[in-house]
Amino acid sequence: MSSENVAQRLADILENIERIENHVRGTTKIKFLGDDLLNDGVERCLERIAEAARKIGDQFDEKYTDINLQALRRLGSILRHDYDTIRPELIWDFIKIELPKLREMAKIEYRENDETPV
Numbered sequence: 542m543s544s545e546n547v548a549q550r551l552a553d554i555l556e557n558i559e560r561i562e563n564h565v566r567g568t569t570k571i572k573f574l575g576d577d578l579l580n581d582g583v584e585r586c587l588e589r590i591a592e593a594a595r596k597i598g599d600q601f602d603e604k605y606t607d608i609n610l611q612a613l614r615r616l617g618s619i620l621r622h623d624y625d626t627i628r629p630e631l632i633w634d635f636i637k638i639e640l641p642k643l644r645e646m647a648k649i650e651y652r653e654n655d656e657t658p659v
Contacts, residue, residue, distance in 0.1 A: 547600075550593040551651040557586040557593075558644045561636060574629050583632060584620050590643070591617030605646050608639065 564582050565573060573579060595614045602610050620627065 548655040553593040554647045
């Protein structure tokens with residue numbers, strides 16, 4: 542398990558999910574696929590999400606088997622080093638299918654791990 546502040550990393554994930562949702566709000570798949578600037582912005586947010594997940598470690602893997610958190614942790618490396626293999630249609634599918642599940646997981650775990658005094 543990582544020594545990073547888990548609540549902060551979960552907050553980072555939630556913030557970047559919100560950024561992605563704001564980027565693609567009102568956008569169709571066809572428009573997304575044809576917009577390089579939009580793709581770049583979404584990929585950068587995904588890099589941050591993947592890095593936060595990497596810093597959290599594997600502590601939620603068994604609890605959330607419907608989310609491939611191991612693959613999410615590897616995604617940042619793929620976006621940085623194997624950028625020429627990225628397929629925008631798969632990024633779009635990830636946004637529409639996997640991001641909502643990740644958001645719910647992060648919300649639940651944030652509430653459980655946040656130690657900020659109220």
